Amino acid sequence: MNRRRRRPNYFGWVIFGLVVLFGYYFNRVYLPSTPLLAGPTVTPTRSFESYVTQAEDLFRQGKLRDSIDAYKSAIKASPQDPTLYVALARVQVWDGKYEEAQSNAENALLLDNNNAMAYAVHAWALDFQDGKNGQAIESINEALKRDDRNALIEAYYVEILVDSGFDNYAKAAEQSRVALALDDKIVETHRARGYILSVTQNYEESVQEYDAAIAINPNLSVLYIEQGLNYRALSLKEKAIEAFSNAITRNPSDPQPYYLISRTYATYGDYSKALQYADSAVQNNPADASLHANLGVMATRNFDYETAVKELGLAIYGGTTEAGVKITGIPLSNDVRVSEYYFTLGLAMARTNQCGEALQIAQKLQVNGSDDEITKDATNKIISICQENLDNPVGATSTPASLTVETETPAPTSTP
Numbered sequence: 001m002n003r004r005r006r007r008p009n010y011f012g013w014v015i016f017g018l019v020v021l022f023g024y025y026f027n028r029v030y031l032p033s034t035p036l037l038a039g040p041t042v043t044p045t046r047s048f049e050s051y052v053t054q055a056e057d058l059f060r061q062g063k064l065r066d067s068i069d070a071y072k073s074a075i076k077a078s079p080q081d082p083t084l085y086v087a088l089a090r091v092q093v094w095d096g097k098y099e100e101a102q103s104n105a106e107n108a109l110l111l112d113n114n115n116a117m118a119y120a121v122h123a124w125a126l127d128f129q130d131g132k133n134g135q136a137i138e139s140i141n142e143a144l145k146r147d148d149r150n151a152l153i154e155a156y157y158v159e160i161l162v163d164s165g166f167d168n169y170a171k172a173a174e175q176s177r178v179a180l181a182l183d184d185k186i187v188e189t190h191r192a193r194g195y196i197l198s199v200t201q202n203y204e205e206s207v208q209e210y211d212a213a214i215a216i217n218p219n220l221s222v223l224y225i226e227q228g229l230n231y232r233a234l235s236l237k238e239k240a241i242e243a244f245s246n247a248i249t250r251n252p253s254d255p256q257p258y259y260l261i262s263r264t265y266a267t268y269g270d271y272s273k274a275l276q277y278a279d280s281a282v283q284n285n286p287a288d289a290s291l292h293a294n295l296g297v298m299a300t301r302n303f304d305y306e307t308a309v310k311e312l313g314l315a316i317y318g319g320t321t322e323a324g325v326k327i328t329g330i331p332l333s334n335d336v337r338v339s340e341y342y343f344t345l346g347l348a349m350a351r352t353n354q355c356g357e358a359l360q361i362a363q364k365l366q367v368n369g370s371d372d373e374i375t376k377d378a379t380n381k382i383i384s385i386c387q388e389n390l391d392n393p394v395g396a397t398s399t400p401a402s403l404t405v406e407t408e409t410p411a412p413t414s415t416p
Helices: 010-033 048-060 064-077 082-094 098-111 116-127 133-146 151-163 166-182 187-199 203-216 221-233 237-250 255-267 271-284 289-301 305-317 336-351 355-368 373-391
Strands: none
Touching (some): 048 064, 048 082, 082 098, 116 133, 116 151, 187 203, 203 221, 221 255, 255 289, 271 289, 289 305, 289 336, 305 336, 336 355, 336 373, 355 373
């Protein structure tokens, strides 16, 4: 009862209060503002399905390079899925990347050697490479063994049969009807049918099939190129040029439609425009010798022999452009187009009194050139002009370049 009351420890209470305040600050202020040293990422990983959806949408838009990049991202997210490699290879074929497409189709087969579509796209990629049609046939047969009711596989089969030679045209025509019966809502079946119709010179029906393919996907430039070749075969110049121009709109970096417009204008005698588009083709792919050759041909048609000798010489003998681009020369063969390049260079040289080289070209053409009448006439013309130059040493003759070559069949190839 008489125990003394202890005095409160005010110092202890102060310390306790400071500890409480420090704990509050540490948990509510310091920790939330401090980055974690380890643990899960803040941003969730993107799924491969989202990349696939993006890639498919880009393909529909005709943005093939972007679609390829999206499929590559999908593969990084799911590297063991063979269907992704097949999808990537398919777009790469459309984009003209045949060796890369072949490699990715083979990657798919390593993951699943029973994948019918992997064999089919592998075959399609092989078919566009020189000398590999036989391998393409073997691969497409493997695809058909595994799935003979697939419209895409049948469409690829049609193109491979056509490219294997005339003897298989009838079978290709039959298979093109099978492909359409299986699925007439995809681009490839109409394109395959259009291709066989074109090579068998049924150009009007072929145009209808390409129209149907374009209606399904209006953003694939190759469809317009092949459609334009049909129009050119029908002598519908304006429609052909319109189709090639549509291809340029969808893929401005592709030199092929510029080249085809150049040849089309030349066919109808509009050499000024032919020269303009020939130059655009070279600008888009300055390493392509055949484009330089075509520019030289069109320069000759415009009486610009100096440019013709420069461009054709570069194309035939090889060399380096002023911008430093290396060109591999085109060896002489009995191909009509290659012979045209050689005799046009010979004519341009003869007209600029460079007959030493011009006569050498004429001699080569007589031995190894095409045996068509235009080449023979041009070779004789080179010799005649050089004889005139010898008899009249004042200067080269001003005879215009009147010999032209437009003998190739203006039908679509199967090149996407």
